[in-house]
Amino acid sequence: xxxxxxxxxxxxxxxxxxxxxxxxxxxxxxxxxxxxxxxxxxxxxxxxxxxxxxxxxxxxxxxxxxxxxxxxxxxxxxxxxxxxxxxxxxxxxxxxxxxxxxxxxxxxxxxxxxxxxxxxxxxxxxxxxxxxxxxxxxxxxxxxxxxxxxxxxxxxxxxxxxxxxxxxxxxxxxxxxxxxxxxxxxxxxxxxxxxxxxxxxxxxxxxxxxxxxxxxxxxxxxxxxxxxxxxxxxxxxxxxxxxxxxxxxxxxxxxxxxxxxxxxxxxxxxxxxxxxxxxxxxxxxxxxxxxxx
Amino acid sequence: xxxxxxxxxxxxxxxxxxxxxxxxxxxxxxxxxxxxxxxxxxxxxxxxxxxxxxxxxxxxxxxxxxxxxxxxxxxxxxxxxxxxxxxxxxxxxxxxxxxxxxxxxxxxxxxxxxxxxxxxxxxxxxxxxxxxxxxxxxxxxxxxxxxxxxxxxxxxxxxxxxxxxxxxxxxxxxxxxxxxxxxxxxxxxxxxxxxxxxxxxxxxxxxxxxxxxxxxxxxxxxxxxxxxxxxxxxxxxxxxxxxxxxxxxxxxxxxxxxxxxxxxxxxxxxxxxxxxxxxxxxxxxxxxxxxxx
Numbered sequence: 359x360x361x362x363x364x365x366x367x368x369x370x371x372x373x374x375x376x377x378x379x380x381x382x383x384x385x386x387x388x389x390x391x392x393x394x395x396x397x398x399x400x401x402x403x404x405x406x407x408x409x410x411x412x413x414x415x416x417x418x419x420x421x422x423x424x425x426x427x428x429x430x431x432x433x434x435x436x437x438x439x440x441x442x443x444x445x446x447x448x449x450x451x452x453x454x455x456x457x458x459x460x461x462x463x464x465x466x467x468x469x470x471x472x473x474x475x476x477x478x479x480x481x482x483x484x485x486x487x488x489x490x491x492x493x494x495x496x497x498x499x500x501x502x503x504x505x506x507x508x509x510x511x512x513x514x515x516x517x518x519x520x521x522x523x524x525x526x527x528x529x530x531x532x533x534x535x536x537x538x539x540x541x542x543x544x545x546x547x548x549x550x551x552x553x554x555x556x557x558x559x560x561x562x563x564x565x566x567x568x569x570x571x572x573x574x575x576x577x578x579x580x581x582x583x584x585x586x587x588x589x590x591x592x593x594x595x596x597x598x599x600x601x602x603x604x605x606x607x608x609x610x611x612x613x614x615x616x617x618x619x620x621x622x623x624x625x626x627x628x629x630x631x632x633x634x635x636x637x638x639x640x641x642x643x644x645x646x647x648x649x650x651x
Numbered sequence: 652x653x654x655x656x657x658x659x660x661x662x663x664x665x666x667x668x669x670x671x672x673x674x675x676x677x678x679x680x681x682x683x684x685x686x687x688x689x690x691x692x693x694x695x696x697x698x699x700x701x702x703x704x705x706x707x708x709x710x711x712x713x714x715x716x717x718x719x720x721x722x723x724x725x726x727x728x729x730x731x732x733x734x735x736x737x738x739x740x741x742x743x744x745x746x747x748x749x750x751x752x753x754x755x756x757x758x759x760x761x762x763x764x765x766x767x768x769x770x771x772x773x774x775x776x777x778x779x780x781x782x783x784x785x786x787x788x789x790x791x792x793x794x795x796x797x798x799x800x801x802x803x804x805x806x807x808x809x810x811x812x813x814x815x816x817x818x819x820x821x822x823x824x825x826x827x828x829x830x831x832x833x834x835x836x837x838x839x840x841x842x843x844x845x846x847x848x849x850x851x852x853x854x855x856x857x858x859x860x861x862x863x864x865x866x867x868x869x870x871x872x873x874x875x876x877x878x879x880x881x882x883x884x885x886x887x888x889x890x891x892x893x894x895x896x897x898x899x900x901x902x903x904x905x906x907x908x909x910x911x912x913x914x915x916x917x918x919x920x921x922x923x924x925x926x927x928x929x930x931x932x933x934x935x936x937x938x939x940x941x942x943x944x
Contacts, residue, residue, distance in 0.1 A: 494874045553869045561880045566935030567912035576846045581787045583883045587854045590876045591939040595932045619860035639888040642859030646884040
């Protein structure tokens, strides 16, 4: 008997598709339904066998789902959570795979001002449960065709309960990601957003600014160093706009730290302070060497 | 008959060893002599068959060399050029593989104040010739054991003649690197230093500052993005100290451009200026996408 009944996946791209593949190939779910807004994406999801059935209608698609995973762009997640909460079975679990977490919590909190919203009511009454997640997995390729059963194997998934969540539901969400192969780390949405600002969002800004500030005339001379340092600058612009604006305060704070570190380098070089320059280079090397290749 | 008689390689690590391997395996030189300061390095060079013979004495080792390639750390190159110039045969060619070029030219110019120096005199009289080179090849591995015959295949080598050089010698140096498999680009030492500041030296500072400013507590959450962006921060500290201080003015100028690009990102994010943020992300993506993976 499968561990889960019906699991709904909203957004059947790389992440959603990989969740579906992992669930289906490992026999973890009785049924996986893929929900999307374009028939062409759903057709691909079926063709790559990442889901068992598909639906263009979110409210309809989540009706029987004991777990729904929202894998849509961050700017849409809160809205999709509310629609799911209004239509999924009692005691169902809702989670997501968004790269930022505080904004979603804030948007859901703001929605409580609309008491007519059925999803808000059910979440408040603990009839259904939402706990945010962020699997640190992905890659340069996107879309259902890039989905992989082992995408989450050995990768960290951050689960971000709030004070509104009970530990039983936090445990259920954590077990779900563990079943997919992840190592789970729990922290608050705020802690999550501060941490990913430093390890993901500021690196993206650093790479993008570096690529943009390299004169065209110099591109003939680039080597593996420049290519590696700027690789992530090739990421999707709209995705990154949503992340950087959605996590504005934490990004600005981490960016200030980075700019201060660069200023220290500049000062050491300008003042011909070799001792300090060696210290700075060594600090960067030590931090980098600590984590392997 | 081999194209070159005796070629001397001063410094038998990754670059010097790879030059030796390429010369020997392709039958380009009658004899390759490796010169170093430590017997242990020379023993390795012989063991890996990167050279035919070895010498601990630079003056002695270059005596019969029609071409000498100085592959020592940048801070030592000018001095090694002068010793070579004083002892190599008339009409011999001297080049190097250093990552910065203006400093070497400046140090050689400063040495003309010592008219008793035989190397200076011979260079001034055009009895022997020095033209700087910078092969854009290498990797994370170092030492004679990492040497590869094909290290320069398809890679750019920058040759940096000054007004003191004649075109015949510039051509000889260029042909030498082409024989090793390189594509040769000629520019002045100043143009070279400005270009590599943007594509190599500032990326190193960017990666090092990024690694150092990542809080230790966040390291558990790093992914492939952070790993790629910071990879070069693991480079040799003393090597990079020499490069950053030796190319001080150009590095400071390119670093200022980078800091200005980061400040634009910061302003766009802080001012919630989504339009500008999209433009900046797109500019970084366009520059990065233009060069492939």
